[in-house]
Amino acid sequence: MSDIITMVAPVNIAVIKYWGKRNEELILPLNDSVSATLDTNVMCAKTSVCVSPNFLEDEIWLNGVKESFSNERMQNCLREIKVRATVEKSVDDVFLSWKIHVCSENNFPTAAGLASSAAGYACLVSALAKVYKIKSDVSSIARLGSGSACRSVYGGFVRWHSGVKIDGSDSIAVQIADKSHWPEMHALILVVGDTKKKISSTKGMRISTKTSDLFQYRIQNCVPKRTEDICEAILAKDFVKFGEITMKDSNQFHAICLDSYPPITYMNDISNKIIELIHKYNNFHGEIKVAYTFDAGPNACLYLLQNEVPKILPLIQHIFPSSNPDTFVTGLPTHCEMINTNLLELFAQSNQKDLVKYVIHTKVGDGPAEVTDGSHLLDESGWPINPIIT
Amino acid sequence: MSDIITMVAPVNIAVIKYWGKRNEELILPLNDSVSATLDTNVMCAKTSVCVSPNFLEDEIWLNGVKESFSNERMQNCLREIKVRATVEKSVDDVFLSWKIHVCSENNFPTAAGLASSAAGYACLVSALAKVYKIKSDVSSIARLGSGSACRSVYGGFVRWHSGVKIDGSDSIAVQIADKSHWPEMHALILVVGDTKKKISSTKGMRISTKTSDLFQYRIQNCVPKRTEDICEAILAKDFVKFGEITMKDSNQFHAICLDSYPPITYMNDISNKIIELIHKYNNFHGEIKVAYTFDAGPNACLYLLQNEVPKILPLIQHIFPSSNPDTFVTGLPTHCEMINTNLLELFAQSNQKDLVKYVIHTKVGDGPAEVTDGSHLLDESGWPINPIIT
Incomplete structure (x- = not known):
């Protein structure tokens, strides 16, 4: 039996959205996308x-359930x-013939537009790469x-190049800058709904690609320039430019969804x-000062610089009151400053509680990493430590 | 003093949306639009x-208020x-020098995306044309x-040609077919909110024209073909084609609003x-069988053929229960058929009442008409009969 390898891998939240495939089987995108990788200390998949x-x-347990x-993917x-291991001659044929056990967990809600599959597959593949010595x-x-899992293979800011080759070999993720380049970049994830989304990204992309009249124009005329511009903004640490492009691209992605037929709506009131x-x-x-972006779900991801966090958090708490204010903000520690009264006057407090269920405070972080404290999810014989018996 | 002229004029609801001006002062649009004119017996402005x-x-009273x-418009x-009257020599100079009193009312909520200004200006201009014998x-x-008031000057189905001339003289409405061409065409207006809209159409158009990257593509590549196609569908009384284009164009208009910066959202949950x-x-x-379209507000206008009304109305009433079921549907008389149980199973009833406040049942109707029953809004001396004293 091999050593048990345990890895954690991060979530990433795109600022230039991936929406539409040029090859469904190989999962090749129609456009480049850009994301920030978020701290695995706050949100991660562990495998x-x-x-x-x-x-x-071969057996797999996800969040305790076999x-x-x-699954084709x-x-x-x-x-x-295994092909890569064979090419690289990294392990011998006997090792390659052995069956595999995989046990994986996310520490955040799955399939609610929180990029759980990205973290999950980045973690699986990183752990497999370690086992097979790739x-x-x-x-x-x-x-x-x-x-989007390919973007979670690297930390910091990452660009997924769509590539042009038919076999997809050039459709890879490349790091734009690591987390130390812009350590002030934080994120607040406002969890609005944690139920599974109505239309999967895969299905949604297919509908948009086939039916949206505006879709090709976005791919060909809008995304390329935005991608270059936001890479520049990241390298120059220009938050104003970064924020504007981030918001515009989120809005345009949802506009394309709405222009699809039947229309797709991921955001809500x-x-x-x-x-x-x-x-x-x-x-x-x-x-x-703050930029929002929304994936295929109602949750907001706010990108902002660290010094803005204590300024906007109390405002969010004021506008969206919680039944559990003590546990409303999770993740990185934070404090709250007094809200400017002139600012406060601009907003009405929602009369309904818990419209925003909770906030995850995180920041840009590293890529996948091996867990070395021995906290494996498989026991010494390679079986799940905490299986859910169904 | 002249005779008191009283006119009613209809609302129209576009199926190809007008969004964006090539000249703000002359109100010249960037694209052709198409609408159906709705029965003045149900909804109208009266002037x-x-x-x-x-x-x-010159004095004017709107809904009883001076x-x-x-106002520039x-x-x-x-x-x-008056220019037209001078050119046509329809009245003499003394008559042209007299001051005017105007009293106008809408029988439906104003400025909630229910095309109140279209009916209002169509009515004002038609009444003025009568007084000045144009x-x-x-x-x-x-x-x-x-x-959009130009489309309310005619009944039936109307196309507003954007025109190309700088002075706007060719930016006029032309009737595609009168109401007798497709008398089965009915409409259900689902009133979701009757508060004033957040961003006026004028302001919204300006933001979209300036900031939406997808906007020009819509104008140049999507709307022209859709306009031709829906005119054909109307002439051929092809409801399936009419409905599909109507829904797609509504969605695309709202997609453009979302692609604007800052994004504009008129629809809600x-x-x-x-x-x-x-x-x-x-x-x-x-x-x-039914097509929706949304203007610059959350209210839906459903276009459907007459025989579909008794089928979908009970479903709407089931999904959106009302506190006042007896007055939920206004306008044209209607009956309800039993809902197919297989259909019913597809829908959950909303657990909140009055999400849809009421439904206006109407149909395609005539253009502006003179009121001949003597029910004027001005008395014999030309003063409002029912002014609201503020």
């Missing part, structure tokens, strides 16, 4: 993997890892699990209230 | 006008009417009051619930 001649079949390993990742870039393998709040807040300050 | 040597100044006649309409097309004068309902309903029937 333990081992192989053993004693295992009768799932099928026959999982199969593709494992197959590609040295080369595995972002293109993570991509086979979930497109609370999301729109958050958008209004941020624009009012920025207007009050005369420049962009 | 009484007279001129007299006894009046000291308003300023110095009102001034433009009156001035153009024979030529006045749609271009109504346009100076409110762009209830609007989106209605959209979902209509797509599910059409899917169940395997073809488009």
Whole structure:
């Protein structure tokens, strides 16, 4: 039996959105996308993997529940890892023939537009790469699990190049800058709903690609320039430019969803209230201090510099009162400053509690990392330590 | 003193949306738009006008309240009417020098995305045209009051040609077909909110024109073909084609609003619930039976053929329960059929009452008409009969 390898991998939240595939099977995107990788100390997937001649079949447990390993995307990742191991001659054939056990957990709600599959596949593929001793870039393998997972293979700010090759070999993630480049970049995730989304990204992209009349124009004429501009903004640590592009691209992605037929709506009234709040807040300050972005769900991700966190958090708490104010903000420690009264006057408090359920305070962080404290999810024989018996 | 002229004029609801001006002063649009004119027996503006040597100044009362006649748009309409009267030599110079009294009412909520200004200006201009005995097309004068008002100058189905001339003289409304062409075309207006909209159409258009990256593509590449196609669909009485284009163009208009910066959101969660309902309903029937369209507000206008009304109304009443079911549906008389139980199972009843406040049942109707029953809004001396004293 191999050593048990346990890795954590981060969530990433795109600022230039990936929406639309040029190849569904290989998960090749129609446009480049850009994201920030978020601190694994706050949100992460954690995956333990081992192989053993004693295992009768490949098995996987997700959040304690045994799932099928026959899932095509999982199969593709494992197959590609083994192909890579064969090419790199990193392990011997006997080792390659052993069956695998995978046990994985997320410490945040799954499939609510919180990029859980990105962290999950980045973690799986990173752990497999470790077990099979692969040295080369595995972002293109993570991509086979979930497109945006390739961006979670690196820390800091990451660009996923769509690539042009038919086999997808150039559709890989590349780090723009690591987390130390702009350590002041923080994020607040406002969890509005944690139920599963109505239309999966895969299905949504397919509908948009086929039916939105505006879609091709976005891909060809809007995204390329925005991608270059936001990479420049990141390298120059120009928050105003970064924020404006981030907000515009989020809005355009949702506009494309609405232009699809039938239309797709991921944001709701609370999301729109958050958008209004941020624009009012920025207007009050005369420049962009906070930028929102929304993935395929109603939750907001706010990007902002560290010194802005104690200023806007109390405002969020005021506008969206919570039944559990003590546990409303999770993640990185923070404090709250007094709200400027002139600012406060611009906003009405919601008369309904818990419209925003909680806030996750995090920051830009590193890519996948091995867990060395021995806190594996598989026991010494390679079986889950805490399985849920169903 | 002149005779008191009283006219009613209709609301129109666009199926190809007008959004964006090529000239703000002359209210010249960037694209053609298409609408159906709705029955004045259900919804209308009513306006009484007279001129007299006894009046000291031009005065106007809107919904009982005295308003300023110095409003630039009102001034433009009156001035153009007088220019036209001069050119046509329809009245003498003394008559032209007399001051005017105008009293106008809407029988539906104003400025909630229910096209109140369109009906209002169409009515004002039609009444003025009658007083000043103008024979030529006045749609271009109504346009100076409110762009879409030009479409309310005709009944049935109407196309507003954007025109190309700098002076706007070719930016006029033309009837595609009168109401007798497709008398089965009915409409249900689902009133979701009757508060004034947050961002006026004028301001919203300006933001979209300046900031939406997708806007020009819509104008140049999407709207022209849609306009031709929906005119064909109307002439061929092809409801499926009419409905599909109507829904797509509504969605695209709101997509452009969302792509604007800052983004503009007119629809809300209830609007989106209605959209979902209509797509599910059409899917169940395997073809488009009902089409939604949304103007600059959360209210839905559903276009459908007459025989569909008793089928979908009970479903709407089921999904959006009302505290006042007896007065929930206003306008044209209707009955309800039993809901197909297989259809009913697809929908959850909202647990909150009055999300849809009421429904206006109407149909395609005629253009402005003179009121001949003597029910003027001005008394014999030309003063409002029911002014609100503030």
